[in-house]
Amino acid sequence: MTPTPTAPSRPPVVALVGNPNAGKSTLFNALTGYHRHSANYPGVTVDVGRGPLRGSAHPIELLDVPGTYSLAAASPDEMLVCDLLHGRMADHAPPDAIVAVLDASNLPRNLYLLSQLLELGRPMVAALNMSDVARKRGIDIDAQRLAERLNMAVVPIVATDESTLPPLRRAIEQSLNQEASRVRADLPEPLVAEARRLAREGGSGLSKTECLRALLDRDGATPQLFTRGGGKSAALDEARQRLAAAGVDGAPAEIRARYAWIHRLIAEVVQRTAVTRGVWSARVDRWLTHRLFGAVFLFLVLAVLFQSIFRWADPLMGLIDEQLIGSFRQVARSALGEGLLGSLVADGVIAGVGGVLVFLPQIIILFALIAILEDCGYMARAAFMMDRLMGLLGLSGRSFIPLLSSFACAVPAIMGTRVIADRRERFITIMIAPFMSCSARLPVYVLMIGAFVPRADYLGGLLTLPGLVMLGMYAVGVLAAIPAAWLLRSTALRGGSSAFLLELPAYKLPRLRAVWQRVYFASRGFVIRAGTVIFAASVLIWALGYFPRSAATEEAARAAAVADGAPAEDIDRIVAGALLRDSALGRIGRFIEPAVAPLGWDWRIGIAAVASFPAREVVVATLGIVFNLGDEEDEESPALRTALADARNEATGAPLFTLPVALSLMVFFALCAQCASTLAVIGRETRSWTWPVVSFAGMTLVAYAGAWLIAAAARALGW
Amino acid sequence: MSLARTPAMTTVRVSAIRGAGATATRLMEMGVIEGAEVCVLGRAPLGDPMHVRLGDWELSLRSCDAELVDVRPA
Numbered sequence: 001m002t003p004t005p006t007a008p009s010r011p012p013v014v015a016l017v018g019n020p021n022a023g024k025s026t027l028f029n030a031l032t033g034y035h036r037h038s039a040n041y042p043g044v045t046v047d048v049g050r051g052p053l054r055g056s057a058h059p060i061e062l063l064d065v066p067g068t069y070s071l072a073a074a075s076p077d078e079m080l081v082c083d084l085l086h087g088r089m090a091d092h093a094p095p096d097a098i099v100a101v102l103d104a105s106n107l108p109r110n111l112y113l114l115s116q117l118l119e120l121g122r123p124m125v126a127a128l129n130m131s132d133v134a135r136k137r138g139i140d141i142d143a144q145r146l147a148e149r150l151n152m153a154v155v156p157i158v159a160t161d162e163s164t165l166p167p168l169r170r171a172i173e174q175s176l177n178q179e180a181s182r183v184r185a186d187l188p189e190p191l192v193a194e195a196r197r198l199a200r201e202g203g204s205g206l207s208k209t210e211c212l213r214a215l216l217d218r219d220g221a222t223p224q225l226f227t228r229g230g231g232k233s234a235a236l237d238e239a240r241q242r243l244a245a246a247g248v249d250g251a252p253a254e255i256r257a258r259y260a261w262i263h264r265l266i267a268e269v270v271q272r273t274a275v276t277r278g279v280w281s282a283r284v285d286r287w288l289t290h291r292l293f294g295a296v297f298l299f300l301v302l303a304v305l306f307q308s309i310f311r312w313a314d315p316l317m318g319l320i321d322e323q324l325i326g327s328f329r330q331v332a333r334s335a336l337g338e339g340l341l342g343s344l345v346a347d348g349v350i351a352g353v354g355g356v357l358v359f360l361p362q363i364i365i366l367f368a369l370i371a372i373l374e375d376c377g378y379m380a381r382a383a384f385m386m387d388r389l390m391g392l393l394g395l396s397g398r399s400f401i402p403l404l405s406s407f408a409c410a411v412p413a414i415m416g417t418r419v420i421a422d423r424r425e426r427f428i429t430i431m432i433a434p435f436m437s438c439s440a441r442l443p444v445y446v447l448m449i450g451a452f453v454p455r456a457d458y459l460g461g462l463l464t465l466p467g468l469v470m471l472g473m474y475a476v477g478v479l480a481a482i483p484a485a486w487l488l489r490s491t492a493l494r495g496g497s498s499a500f501l502l503e504l505p506a507y508k509l510p511r512l513r514a515v516w517q518r519v520y521f522a523s524r525g526f527v528i529r530a531g532t533v534i535f536a537a538s539v540l541i542w543a544l545g546y547f548p549r550s551a552a553t554e555e556a557a558r559a560a561a562v563a564d565g566a567p568a569e570d571i572d573r574i575v576a577g578a579l580l581r582d583s584a585l586g587r588i589g590r591f592i593e594p595a596v597a598p599l600g601w602d603w604r605i606g607i608a609a610v611a612s613f614p615a616r617e618v619v620v621a622t623l624g625i626v627f628n629l630g631d632e633e634d635e636e637s638p639a640l641r642t643a644l645a646d647a648r649n650e651a652t653g654a655p656l657f658t659l660p661v662a663l664s665l666m667v668f669f670a671l672c673a674q675c676a677s678t679l680a681v682i683g684r685e686t687r688s689w690t691w692p693v694v695s696f697a698g699m700t701l702v703a704y705a706g707a708w709l710i711a712a713a714a715r716a717l718g719w
Numbered sequence: 720m721s722l723a724r725t726p727a728m729t730t731v732r733v734s735a736i737r738g739a740g741a742t743a744t745r746l747m748e749m750g751v752i753e754g755a756e757v758c759v760l761g762r763a764p765l766g767d768p769m770h771v772r773l774g775d776w777e778l779s780l781r782s783c784d785a786e787l788v789d790v791r792p793a
Contacts, residue, residue, distance in 0.1 A: 108774060109773075251744045295764040384768060388766065388767050499741070499784045
């Protein structure tokens with residue numbers, strides 16, 4: 001086959017393809033200098049990374065695709081790789097060349113994928129990554145000999161060592177002008193003949209390689225591609241019958257033939273000078289996955305993870321809140337005055353967006369810890385140890401990692417479920433992930449607990465009541481997820497348990513750069529969200545609370561306050577309250593008040609909850625706006641906490657926020673689907689409207705019921 | 720004997736893979752094929768899944784999936 005001619009407008013595209021944990025993403029980062037997340041957990045790479053090859057004479061674009069063990073796709077991630085390599089993606093032509101990234105310390109399994117890549121008929125380069133580790137373990141690979149056997153460039157590299165990469169760069173450039181290797185693994189002759197025949201006569205428009213997959217992967221997506229492309233399923237069935245008659249037992253025959261070819265190849269090019277496996281890693285594992293110590297260590301890791309959210313982030317959050325946002329608001333007020341614009345900027349934009357940016361330290365700490373756990377290889381062990389427990393919910397250890405990162409944010413977690421091959425398992429994980437208390441729920445917890453939960457110490461200060469209530473809020477989400485998973489498993493997503501095959505990569509020191517990239521992307525996404533969604537929501541809520549602003553209402557309220565003999569310093573506050581009551585927001589609030597009254601809420605709390613449906617972080621901003629802080633706040637003004645404690649029930653004059661009300665608001669936020677981004681990502685990942693609707697309706701219902709229950713229970717206990 | 724019932728720290732050799740379902744196929748693709756050497760390293764704290772070494776890399780799999788793999792002493 002001749003090299004694919006490339007249009008002058010488009011640089012040639014080279015895809016990096018390899019097994020999970022082969023160091024593909026690290027290599028991609030090194031070759032492009034492009035900031036791209038990679039993690040030491042099978043298949044964390046989601047979506048396709050792109051970047052220019054640095055140091056090449058002509059522009060070349062590199063693609064980083066998810067790791068896969070085989071082109072017989074099982075998971076959505078693996079299907080993405082196949083679609084991309086076969087040129088079935090709408091906005092990507094098939095790559096002009098392929099770099100097979102092989103883990104040199106584990107060659108046979110890596111060559112399995114390479115044997116399939118050969119059949120794509122594209123120019124290829126084999127990058128023998130981790131050649132240093134291989135050498136240390138006594139695996140001596142004759143790269144020259146392997147290159148001759150495969151008829152392609154084979155370059156030993158260490159992806160983390162820049163000095164080993166120039167030969168690979170040259171090989172990639174040269175591959176684009178070379179013919180594809182004609183070397184093929186010897187598959188059983190009847191199999192090759194049937195695939196060829198299907199490609200020629202099947203009428204599906206699929207290539208011979210794709211027809212081979214359609215023939216062998218009965219449960220995969222390729223047979224559907226075959227029939228959708230116009231192929232007759234009868235032709236497939238007949239070909240399968242002929243194969244069976246010839247004694248070729250489908251996929252197992254293919255796999256045995258490939259491994260037979262691989263073992264012949266290995267015998268020629270690999271010398272074992274010693275048999276030393278990852279001794280260090282195995283020794284660590286003996287402790288970290290030990291029956292007792294392993295479980296204790298996992299518990300400690302999780303404890304530190306959650307502790308860090310509160311203890312380490314808190315001082316930073318206070319700093320941002322008081323120093324940065326407080327002074328911004330003052331500057332805005334003094335520069336723009338008390339009028340419309342000043343109110344919009346200080347009360348709407350800065351209070352709203354700032355109230356959310358306060359949580360940036362938490363996002364950074366949580367994502368950094370999760371990235372470290374993934375990069376060093378511990379996350380795979382955590383999945384391994386949690387598999388049995390997750391199995392009780394009809395899930396597997398694979399679901400543990402997305403669920404854990406849901407405590408930071410459900411959006412990347414839901415995208416991370418693409419490594420789960422089983423559809424039911426993946427969908428259940430997606431549906432219960434939003435129940436985990438994400439960092440956006442913290443504002444409510446921190447505010448409510450700080451204001452309304454009395455300080456009490458137990459066990460000599462080791463446990464505090466506020467700390468226990470906080471823990472309880474996290475537990476509420478987890479406890480709600482269990483029946484939710486069970487319900488889904490026994491209704492819409494019914495089915496037997498699926499397999500759990502997870503590679504446990506050797507431990508290594510986490511790479512600072514990989515962790516930094518992960519944190520950077522998470523924080524950037526968060527800030528962008530604060531600048532767009534939250535910004536828009538803040539402005540909208542401010543506007544609904546500000547308009548219509550009739551002079552008549554203002555005069556009437558002022559006159560009434562003066563007539564009541566209210567002290568001068570309270571008059572402005574009373575007037576502002578009357579204006580809010582009369583605003584669009586106030587009218588909506590009073591309209592929905594009957595619905596929230598059973599929870600002990602008044603219309604203002606109801607408004608705060610309803611306004612938070614697009615993004616739950618909005619609640620703090622909304623509470624600030626509706627409890628009249630916006631109009632009053634200056635350096636000496638009471639914090640939002642005190643304003644809430646001072647708020648009175650408009651009818652009875654009793655304190656509005658009692659402990660039951662505060663608890664019910666927290667439980668509502670713990671369980672409710674108040675996040676447009678999450679619902680959107682559920683829709684995208686499940687490719688349906690049904691699931692986001694089910695998630696929204698179900699979680700809102702559960703949240704309302706939970707909030708009612710806790711309020712009723714707290715009142716019954718006389719709190 | 721099945722891999723599922725192999726005691727910890729024992730090395731065995733795969734003699735057959737039962738069935739051609741998705742799990743059996745993926746196990747084979749990962750290198751669990753006839754003649755491959757498997758060392759059972761241990762089990763998770765709750766007794767399942769198993770932790771095995773396959774040549775130069777390590778895999779965890781559930782006992783129910785390991786039932787698909789017949790082994791004999793190495």
